[in-house]
Amino acid sequence: MGAMTEMADMTTILLHQWQLLSTTSWPLLLTLAAFGIAWWTYNRSGRASLLHPLMVATPLIYFSMQTIDLDFAAYYSGNGILNWLLGPATVALAVPLSHQLRQLAGMFKPLTVALLLGGLFATLSALLLVKLFGLSDVVLLSLAAKSVTSPIALSIVEQIGGLRSLLAVATMVTGLAGIVMAKSIFHLTQLEDERWQGLILGVTAHAIGTAKAFESSPRCGAFATLGMGINGILTAIVLPASIGLFII
Amino acid sequence: MKKLAVGLLILVLFQWLGEWGVKALELNIPGQLLGMILLLIVLSVNKSLLPWLETTSSQLIRFIALLFVPITTGAFFLGPEIFEQLPQILAVLIISTLLAQWFMALVINKLRGSNGRDD
DSSP: OOOOHHHHHHHHHHHHHHHHHHHHHHHHHHHHHHHHHHHHHHHHTTTGGGGGGHHHHHHHHHHHHHHHTHHHHHHHTHHHHHHHHHHHHHTHHHHHHHHHGGHHHHHHHHHHHHHHHHHHHHHHHHHHHHHHHTTOOOHHHHTTTTTHHHHHEEEEHHHHHHOOOHHHHHHOOOOOOHHHHHHHHHHHHOOOHHHHHHHHHHHHHHHHHHHHHHOOHHHHHHHHHHHHHHHHHHHHHHHHHHGGGGGG | OOOHHHHHHHHHHHHHHHHHHHHHHHHHSOHHHHHHHHHHHHHOOGGGGGGHHHHHHHHHTTTHHTTTTHHHGGGGSSHHHHHHHHHHHHHHHHHHHHHHHHHHHHHHHHHHHHOOOOO
């Protein structure tokens, strides 16, 4: 790899980032206004799962776009700065994760086993169900990363090729379904230890599950952070290399 | 404010490092993720960057849903081919999440059973 190619690589990366920032314009205000309303509604409702800010903000924006006749491409590129921030937000996950890695010390083995099996099962069961229901390959590629935290999931779907918007919704639905069902699962399996409950919430319901876990206790949240972070890293390493097996 | 800006700068630098590393080493993982792993390694060896990163990272993570508003809005424009598959897609998501939670709970109960109560 010559110095020239490396320079060229770096230029491509920087140019792409500049493009995202420089296209930012007024549709950003639409997003901020809708999100403001959604955030207020969500907090006002006592953080009801079905009133998650994304569930409220996105239809508001869609109907505004219909009213003012704004197409999606223009809306999306106008929000360049938010898309740009997704990169730093992914890297930022390292900070809470670095705080929680200490927790691993005493329970390294059971934690790793539960994490590996759980993460694998969450993805594998989804892919097999996609096949079972006879859904298209593009759906398969878009759903593969659905149990991973959104910023990592989005970069995985870019890597393997799928519909980013479908993945974004799938991730949201997975997170919301996860926190709604987890309570009954913990009850049925008599799993009362909040550390393990946190881990399950983090692995299967990513950031939405982690937020829920923090509502139970900081300890529960810490394990959810750990589960979400490590599952994200592992899936990002394993999935791009193995997804080909499911496309025939 | 200064901390927020410095923190963002550090995150962006690690992101670039990750994206550049993935290209240069021809790795098959997302560049941002390599950036995150590199930062995680640096933070576990040396904590001196941590005070600069706390504010930025906690604010970014707190409002992360905002960053997903544009891309999630795109779902309304996915087109009939995807909309026709929507009921099955929802079923896949809900069933696989349910199975994964149940399976993890069973594995954990099994692990704790064989190791004795872990506290």
